[in-house]
Amino acid sequence: MPQEKTKQKILIAVAWPYCNGDLHIGHIAGAYLPPDIFARYQRLKGNDVLMVSGSDTHGTPITVHAKELGISPREVVDRYHPRFIELFQKLGISFDLFTETDTENHWAVTQDFFLTHWENGYIYKGEMQQLFCLDCQKFLADRYVEGTCPYCGYPHARGDQCDNCGRTLDPTDLIDPHCKICGGTNLELRSTEHFFLDLGKLNEPLKTWINDGKKDHWRPSVFNFTKTQLEGGELRGRPITRDISWGIPVPLPGYEHKRIYVWYDAVIGYLAASKEWSQHIGRPEAWREWWQDEKARSYYFIGKDNIPFHTIIWPAMLYGYGGLNLPYDVPANEYLNVEGKQLSKSRHWVVEALDVLGRYDPDPWRYVLAANFPETQDIDFTWEEFVRRNNAELVATWGNLANRVLSFAYKRFDGQVPTPRAFDQRDKAILAQSEEVFERVSQLLDSVKLRNAITEVMGLAHEANRYLNDKEPWKQIKVDQEAAATTIYTCLQVIDRLKVLFLPFLPFSSQKLHEYLGYDGDIMGRQYVEEYMETKRKHLVLRYDGSNIAVRWELTTLPAGQPLRKPAPLFSKLEASVAAEETARMIARLTQEAA
RNA sequence: GGCGGCGUAGCUCAGUCGGUAGAGCAAACGGCUCAUAAUCGUUGGGUCACAGGUUCAAGUCCUGUCGCCGCCA
Numbered sequence: 001m002p003q004e005k006t007k008q009k010i011l012i013a014v015a016w017p018y019c020n021g022d023l024h025i026g027h028i029a030g031a032y033l034p035p036d037i038f039a040r041y042q043r044l045k046g047n048d049v050l051m052v053s054g055s056d057t058h059g060t061p062i063t064v065h066a067k068e069l070g071i072s073p074r075e076v077v078d079r080y081h082p083r084f085i086e087l088f089q090k091l092g093i094s095f096d097l098f099t100e101t102d103t104e105n106h107w108a109v110t111q112d113f114f115l116t117h118w119e120n121g122y123i124y125k126g127e128m129q130q131l132f133c134l135d136c137q138k139f140l141a142d143r144y145v146e147g148t149c150p151y152c153g154y155p156h157a158r159g160d161q162c163d164n165c166g167r168t169l170d171p172t173d174l175i176d177p178h179c180k181i182c183g184g185t186n187l188e189l190r191s192t193e194h195f196f197l198d199l200g201k202l203n204e205p206l207k208t209w210i211n212d213g214k215k216d217h218w219r220p221s222v223f224n225f226t227k228t229q230l231e232g233g234e235l236r237g238r239p240i241t242r243d244i245s246w247g248i249p250v251p252l253p254g255y256e257h258k259r260i261y262v263w264y265d266a267v268i269g270y271l272a273a274s275k276e277w278s279q280h281i282g283r284p285e286a287w288r289e290w291w292q293d294e295k296a297r298s299y300y301f302i303g304k305d306n307i308p309f310h311t312i313i314w315p316a317m318l319y320g321y322g323g324l325n326l327p328y329d330v331p332a333n334e335y336l337n338v339e340g341k342q343l344s345k346s347r348h349w350v351v352e353a354l355d356v357l358g359r360y361d362p363d364p365w366r367y368v369l370a371a372n373f374p375e376t377q378d379i380d381f382t383w384e385e386f387v388r389r390n391n392a393e394l395v396a397t398w399g400n401l402a403n404r405v406l407s408f409a410y411k412r413f414d415g416q417v418p419t420p421r422a423f424d425q426r427d428k429a430i431l432a433q434s435e436e437v438f439e440r441v442s443q444l445l446d447s448v449k450l451r452n453a454i455t456e457v458m459g460l461a462h463e464a465n466r467y468l469n470d471k472e473p474w475k476q477i478k479v480d481q482e483a484a485a486t487t488i489y490t491c492l493q494v495i496d497r498l499k500v501l502f503l504p505f506l507p508f509s510s511q512k513l514h515e516y517l518g519y520d521g522d523i524m525g526r527q528y529v530e531e532y533m534e535t536k537r538k539h540l541v542l543r544y545d546g547s548n549i550a551v552r553w554e555l556t557t558l559p560a561g562q563p564l565r566k567p568a569p570l571f572s573k574l575e576a577s578v579a580a581e582e583t584a585r586m587i588a589r590l591t592q593e594a595a
Numbered sequence: 596g597g598c599g600g601c602g603u604a605g606c607u608c609a610g611u612c613g614g615u616a617g618a619g620c621a622a623a624c625g626g627c628u629c630a631u632a633a634u635c636g637u638u639g640g641g642u643c644a645c646a647g648g649u650u651c652a653a654g655u656c657c658u659g660u661c662g663c664c665g666c667c668a
Contacts, residue, residue, distance in 0.1 A: 168668080225599040225666075232598080304600085304665055334600080335664070342664085372608085377601050378664060385607065388620065396633055404630030412629085452609080455618085469627070469635040477629090488629095569631055 009289050009296035010042045011325075013270040014053035015306055016101070019080045020065045023087060025351045025381065026336040026343040027303070029369040034333065034450055035301035036093045037370065040504035041445045043525075043546050044553035050290045051544075052273035054099035054106075055081045058247040059262030060143040064180070073246045077102060085542045087354045089527050091362050092507050097277040098542040101269050104534040105279070109272035110265040111251040113321055114195075114240075118252070122198050122320035127191050128239065131159070131171050133179040134186035139243035140171070140179060145187070147174030163346050195250065196237035197264065202316040203235040209315065209326060217447060219375070221304070222332050226311040235312070240264040267314045270300075271324070280532070280543070290325075297328040299448070307332050331448040334374035338381045339583060348593035349586065351381075356582075363506045364390045364571065370505050371458075373451040383579040391573050398461040398498070399509075399571040405468070405491045406516050406567035412477060417492055417518065418485035419560040427490045430467040434460060434497045438555055441501055457501045464494045489560060492517070496558045500551055509570045514551070518562040521550030 015031040017023055023032070039051045057077045066073045081100055088098060100106070117123045131140045145159030150173050154164035159171030171177060178185045207230045215223055229235075240261045241250055247259030274287040290296050300310045307330065315326045335342060341349050357365065368389045372379050409418060423431070437460040444453035468491055477484035496517055503510040507524035514523050525546035532541050 219600095221600045221665090228598055229666085306666095307599090308666060337664095376609090380607070382607080385620090388607095391631095392620075395631065400630055400633050402630095404633080406630095408629045455609085459618095465634055466636090468629080472627075472629085474627085474629045571631090573631060573633095 008042075008047040009293055010039075010047050010049045011270075011274070011290040011296060011298040012039050012042075012049060012051035013298060013300045013327075014051065014095070015300075015302040016053055016056040016266050016269050017084055018059075018061065019055040019057045019077050019084070019100070020062045021080065021345055022083060022352045022354055024343050024345075025338070025353050025356065025365070025369065028091065028353050028365070029336040029373060029379075029381075030303040030333040031301050032088070032093050033091070033366060033369055034331070034373060034448070035299070036091075037450050037504045038299065038301070038445065038448060039094055040507065040525075041553065043549070044500070044503065044551065046552065048289070049096065050274060050277065050287075051094065051096045052098070052270060052277060053095060054097075054101060054269055054273055054541075055084055056262065056266045056269070057081070057100050057102040058259075058265060060141040060242075060244060060246075063244065063246045064143055067181070074102065082540055083354060085529055085540060087357065088542055089529070090357045091353070091365065092524065092527070094525055094527060094544040094546065095542050096544050097273050097280065099269075099273050099276055099532075100539055101265060101272075102537075103272075103276070103539050104537055105276045106265070106269060106272040107248050109275060110248050110260060110268045113268050113271075113317065114260060114264075115251055116322070117197065117317070117320050118195075120320055120322065122201060123195050123240070124198055124237065125193060126196050126237065126239075128194050129189050130192045130243065131177065131187045132190040132192075133182065133184060134188065135182045135184040136179060138181070139190070139192055140181075140187070141242055141244055142171050144180045145171040145174060145177050146180045147177035150175055192243055194239045194258070195241045195255075197240050197313075197317070197320075198237050199235035199313070199316055200237060202320055203230065203233055205319050206230050206235075206312065206316055207233070209319070210311075217329055219331060221334075221376075222307055222311060222330050225307060229308065229312055235316075238313070263309065263313075264317075267309060267317065270314075276532075276541075280530075280541075292323060292325065294325070296325060298325055300327050300330045300332075302330065302332050304332050304334050329448065331375075334376070335378045336369075336372065336374050336381050337378055339383070339586070340380055348590045350589075351582075351586065360574075361508070361571070363508045364394055364574075366506055367394050367454070370450060370454045375449065375451050383582040386582075387574045387576060387579045390571070393458060395569075395571045395573050397458060397465065398502070399569055401461050401465050401468075402495055402498075402513055402516075403567060403569050405488060405495055406564065408473065409488050409492060410564050410567055413485065413488065415564050415566075417558055417560050417562040417564065418489050420486040420489035421482045423486065423490065426467065426470060427486060430463060430490060430494055433463050434494050435555060438497065438501065442553070445504070454505050457498065457505070460494070460501065461498055464491060464498070467491065467494075489558070493556075493558045496556045500553065500556060503551070512568075512570055516565050516567045517558065518564045519550065521548070523549055523551045525549055 012035045014035045039049050042049045062073050062076050066076045131145055133140050142159035148155050149157035149162040151167050152165035154162055161168050210227050210230050241258045242261050244259050248265050249256045250258045278284050278286040302310055310330050318324045318326050368386050437456055441453050441456050471487040473484040473487040499510045499513045511524045527544050530541050531538055
């Protein structure tokens with residue numbers, strides 16, 4: 001049924017990883033793999049996808065980290081930013097642009113935002129009481145004050161939060177507060193002038209926005225939370241500047257020594273990166289198609305801790321700026337726990353993504369994480385589950401299906417796709433099933449139910465195995481060559497469709513399968529790293545080129561007689577011992593770091 | 596403390612609009628031998644956190660309690 005295909009503009013905005021440490025698999029499952037699957041699907045459908053993110057480089061955690069290492073904040077960024085890029089390349093996360101916030105472009109876009117908010121009356125000046133270190137002659141950001149937690153007695157609690165009991169604190173709550181820079185205790189409360197985003201003034205328009213009746217597709221956890229907050233009508237001004245030296249200078253005369261608070265500039269990155277991408281492709285105004293066209297849709301992929309920033313603060317900022325689209329959807333995920341415990345760098349319970357990608361292929365990770373996406377609740381990942389899903393589902397159900405059929409065809413039908421005769425009822429049934437699955441998966445992907453979608457796809461692989469066992473082509477071929485040819489053709493046809501269905505999830509193996517089936521061409525696109533020079537500074541970016549992709553999101557028809565390539569298994573089994581080894585590795589690290 | 600989400604089989608999780616509780620794993624038995632010993636079939640297992648309420652009918656809606664997670668204070 002040919003329907004008018006209008007290309008939809010899809011902005012895929014991905015949480016900006018904070019650039020002071022490596023990403024773990026919880027980040028991948030929560031925020032980075034989902035948008036890639038969604039982006040690949042949308043591109044295959046023929047929509048115009050712009051998927052952007054970058055390293056979040058400002059803020060005091062990075063300056064604190066830099067001081068601990070005895071290097072500059074910029075050197076901290078230079079240490080982790082390339083590792084993010086390496087990770088996303090290895091995992092196949094197809095950012096149209098992954099950049100960073102310490103760029104001339106981002107500074108300019110942020111300062112423009114600030115000035116526009118200022119001119120539009122959404123920023124006001126106010127006085128704040130802040131601890132000042134008399135020895136350093138500096139105001140201390142919350143994180144630069146250390147002391148004893150008044151709740152649990154932990155002696156190294158920070159001014160913003162206690163790492164031991166997790167409570168949020170005010171620097172003045174601390175017992176025996178001292179300066180983290182010089183260790184001194186000569187602190188006094190002083191008044192300092194700062195700028196505030198007037199969220200109170202933006203509460204009412206946001207209330208109208210959340211109740212506009214166009215949020216039915218939002219996840220309940222995201223929608224209910226946002227709606228309640230906005231209808232409470234109690235949004236208050238929030239400081240957007242700080243007395244630190246690392247960050248974007250306030251663009252007002254007399255205030256250049258103050259810096260823009262990292263939370264304010266980080267979300268602007270979505271727009272800044274879109275503008276940077278437009279520069280790269282040589283159409284500097286292209287970003288407008290994703291940000292100003294009312295029909296464009298923007299999806300923000302984030303973890304649940306980030307919900308208020310993306311459903312309240314960022315929409316408020318966009319509204320206050322004017323003329324830019326507010327989020328169409330914010331499919332926030334819950335958390336991925338590991339072996340029953342929450343991942344936590346400070347508590348030394350981590351599975352670093354780059355580390356494990358050195359030991360295991362990307363598609364098994366993509367599969368296992370997608371099958372476990374925490375879309376509705378926190379999910380418990382175990383290494384045993386990783387091995388089981390890899391061996392019993394990816395290898396045994398899907399990889400083995402492809403391999404058994406391809407091998408049979410290659411050996412018994414002269415290395416070609418066999419020519420079928422008329423299909424019987426059983427053949428027609430499996431082909432019809434592949435169409436139904438295609439429909440269902442499309443609907444699930446459209447509504448960002450990725451976990452259900454991949455389960456449906458795997459279900460079709462399961463059905464194809466059943467079909468094969470019903471037809472027994474290894475028996476048919478002894479008595480009726482054409483019957484076997486029809487069975488194998490039918491199964492290859494289904495596998496070809498599974499290749500497309502799996503492509504957003506498992507691009508690496510779908511590419512291999514594409515070649516085994518005798519096709520040419522690239523179906524997963526090409527990622528590449530560039531160094532981009534601005535007038536004074538340069539930075540590394542990750543980009544993606546999917547312009548030559550040789551398939552579309554549609555039911556394929558495999559040409560009979562097409563020469564096959566010699567097949568090989570798509571996936572490898574893992575030793576059962578892997579689970580115990582990896583768990584032991586985590587526990588070893590835990591006890592070692594704790595000592 | 597306030598707000599939101601979650602709590603379902605031994606384990607990990609689905610469950611749409613209120614209509615007789617589902618899948619996978621694990622266990623047992625059987626079929627097949629194309630395939631990486633992979634695959635296919637059959638079989639068991641439930642106080643849907645707890646206590647009330649609405650309804651002809653509640654895992655689902657309402658109230659309260661407990662626990663976990665997040666945001667805010």
